[in-house]
Amino acid sequence: MEKEEKIKILADLIKIQTVNGNEIEVAKYLKTILADHQINATIDSFGDKRANLEAEIGDKDPLNKILAFSGHQDTVTIDDEKIWIFDPFSAQIEGDKIYGRGASDMKSGLAAEAIALIELNENPHVNLNGTLRFIATAGEEYGTPGAYRLNDQHAIDDVDALVIGEPTNGQIIYAHSGSFNYRITSTGQAAHSSTPTRGINAIQGLVNYINLEEGLFDDVPEGPYLGAVQHSITVIHGGNQVNTIPAQAELRGNIRPTQAFDNNHVISKIEEALRKLNQQHDAQLKLEIIHNFEPVETPSDNKFVQLVQRSAQKSFSEREVKLKTMNGATDASVFVKNNYGLPTVILGADGIETNHQPNEYTTISSYLALIKAYQEIAIKFLK
Incomplete structure (x- = not known):
């Protein structure tokens, strides 16, 4: 996929207003993009414009490992639009930055996961020895109804490792509080x-x-x-x-x-x-x-954590990629209820300091690096 198309997908997602709802529009957009690249996706709509989406690539052999990429489609509200430099849903680009509600938290991660899936599926030199599952959730910012619904459907029970695409400035979060x-x-x-x-x-x-x-x-x-x-x-x-x-x-x-x-x-x-x-x-x-x-903790010396750090460092070569913790919670806090001890990391693009703030942004360079990092993680884990 060309660089311009990757940027357009992120911009399109930012332009879709999903303030505490309306995830169905993002799910439909992602389903169309994936279908254009011969990947089938399933939308689970559960009323009031809320929806989850799932898609898979790989050999899907039940005896092989399953890696999940997950991200949420909703954003928080806009407190005072007058404070914003640009329209919060315009996806305005200035230099290396793209501005908008959800630019960092977390449509950059969501777009990067979808594109990683597409490029891995189309790469003739890649044969995943296992399943890569992409999960886009509804309502993470308030109540996590999408994640709870996925748990009820046992969508995470069989997963062997999980990557959450929340923004981290390219750093690896291996533990976060409940x-x-x-x-x-x-x-x-x-x-x-x-x-x-x-x-x-x-x-x-x-x-x-x-x-x-x-x-x-x-x-x-x-x-x-x-x-x-x-x-x-x-x-x-x-x-x-x-x-x-x-x-x-x-x-x-x-x-x-x-x-x-x-x-x-x-x-x-x-x-x-x-x-x-x-x-x-x-x-x-x-x-x-x-x-x-629930709190989510994977020991820092866990093989999956170390694999993710190496993969991220390869893609984010201009910075040192460190292992960190945080006090925020993610959909993983719900997922581990059904899959206790699931090796989990959070890895995302730049802009974590602007989460839930006016003039939220991410950098295009970190977004493009993130796509490569996700692909490297999948290739190494499902080798």
């Missing part, structure tokens, strides 16, 4: 503020938890790769009228579990704290789990 979102509701008793002792202040119940939460995870073990558990209270709601003792209040928080202190341990820790607080105070607290994404 993401645990929760809500705590506090129930008290309403009363007039002139007689507060007749009521139970639900806000005070939250204050009791907030004071405890600050040091709740101080004594938990740190992981060898991801370190300490990160935790924050990020949303508080309580009270409707200034002269009424509130009977209901709630807070929400986010925690980044590690394999050393995983999601189940986090849940147990919070539930035990709430039991103690409910015994000590009148306002009663209750935990609700909103999202429960």
Whole structure:
């Protein structure tokens, strides 16, 4: 495929608006591009313009290995379009940079994966001894409905290694934290503020938890790769009228579990704290789990991680490719629920510092290098 066509595919994807939805349009576009190069793809539409896509190349012998390339089709919203240098859906090119919502996160990775599939399939000198599976998901930015649906369909169960195309500036992420979102509701008793002792202040119940939460995870073990558990209270709601003792209040928080202190341990820790607080105070607290994404850790000396690093270094020859970790979560946090211990890496193009920010961009040079890196990974893993 010519360089100009590769750039056009990325630009076309950026121009398709998939802010927290509308993935069906990207899936249709990818299906057409793949079909033009004799690769069959399947679209799984599940309403409200949401859709996943899957395609495969290789010998598809069930006795041989399966490598999966995965990426999400949705993007986050545009907070203030006036701050952008260019229209966020124009895919404007300036020098080596291409701007737009999703340019880095992660339509560059998605396009690179699709093109790698096409070029490997058309290369007469390449014979993959196994299956290369391409998976494009819906809704990664909020709730990961696409990844959960794929798990229900057992689409990842048989995979031997996984590459997620999130932006990494050409670096290798071999471990990332989980993401645990929760809500705590506090129930008290309403009363007039002139007689507060007749009521139970639900806000005070939250204050009791907030004071405890600050040091709740101080004594938990740190992981060898991801370190300490990160935790924050990020949303508080309580009270409707200034002269009424509130009977209901709630807070929400986010925690980044590690394999050393995983999601189940986090849940147990919070539930035990709430039991103690409910015994000590009148306002009663209750935990609700909103999202429960698992940590993903592959040892840095794993053969697949080392293979990916060598392959990426070959393509990104102008920079040193290092092995790193991060506290963000990806679709892999869902996929490992069905395929625990699945060797997983994240490798993507430039622009990670502009994720979810105005003037998001990636570099064309890193995007083109990424395509080569993906091909090298597939060839070496499925040799």
